[in-house]
Amino acid sequence: MKLCFLVEENYRHDGMPVEVIRRLHAWGHQVDVLRPGGSLHRMTEVVSAGSHDAWVLKTVSGGPGLTLLEAAASAGMTTVNDARSIRGVRDKALAAAIGRSRGLPMPTTYAAAKPELLAEIPESDYPLVVKPADGSSGRAVHLLAAPDRLAALLPELRGEGLLIAQPYVPNAGVDIKVYCVGDDFYATERRSPLHPDRPHRERRVPLSREVAALAAQVGAVYGLDLYGLDVLLGPDGPVVVDVNDFPSFRQVPDAASRVANAVLALAAGGRPTAAVTTPVPVAAGDTL
Ligand SMILES: Nc1ncnc2c1ncn2[C@@H]1O[C@H](COP(=O)(O)OP(=O)(O)O)[C@@H](O)[C@H]1O
């Protein structure tokens, strides 16, 4: 197979994409690697139809990686994950709207383009978690005990782009992180950045039937193939607070081989991407 991996500079030495690429090479596949954040792109010629069996994205939010993947999808190529599905989770405001409308247990979520607007959130929704809509790795996640704490945080929140705010889901200080690859699910436990007092190490834990069902539902709702989710065990059951395309798969046994196999299966399946589905023709005079 011929694959093109989009890998951000941050992940250049990261075991996950690098080991997957090595594994694919060792199995005789051709893998081209593009560094979206570190190269000048001649966008008008960046993709040519049929150049690869699949394009694979392992980048941070907000970089040019997703734009390149969407370009590949629009040229009819298979992408891992589906480009539109990635958009649906990388914007946490959009992820919350999609998730709740499809019945996922997610916190009530507000979005505000200016941090001052968060002052309109009712006191009954406090304690409040505020985070950037395009955040990752726990960056700029804040817990506000009461509305009077907002003013002091405003300077820091400016410049973070679109913000989201959610009522704090009471939890024991650890996330259940579920990693989904192929048809397999793996669970780990990891300290919540809002509970720095807890032990740091991420470790495998058994996956309950309830959380496994939730993980499968997340994949179906967003249309993701390789993904992870952060679950908090709240007083009313598991709550999804974050969904990630192509996560670290940390603690997943032989993760590189599993991910490489999943990529090959998806590339071979030739799953049509959202952008190449045939549009319904609109007859003259139809109103949209
Ligand atoms: N509504 C919430 N209630 C309680 N804790 C939360 C909430 N939202 C996020 N957290 C905590 O903050 C962490 C980081 O938030 P998350 O949405 O996963 O952002 P990131 O993309 O930075 O991982 C979560 O893993 C969880 O521990």
Ligand SMILES: [Mg+2]
């Ligand atoms: Mg997270």
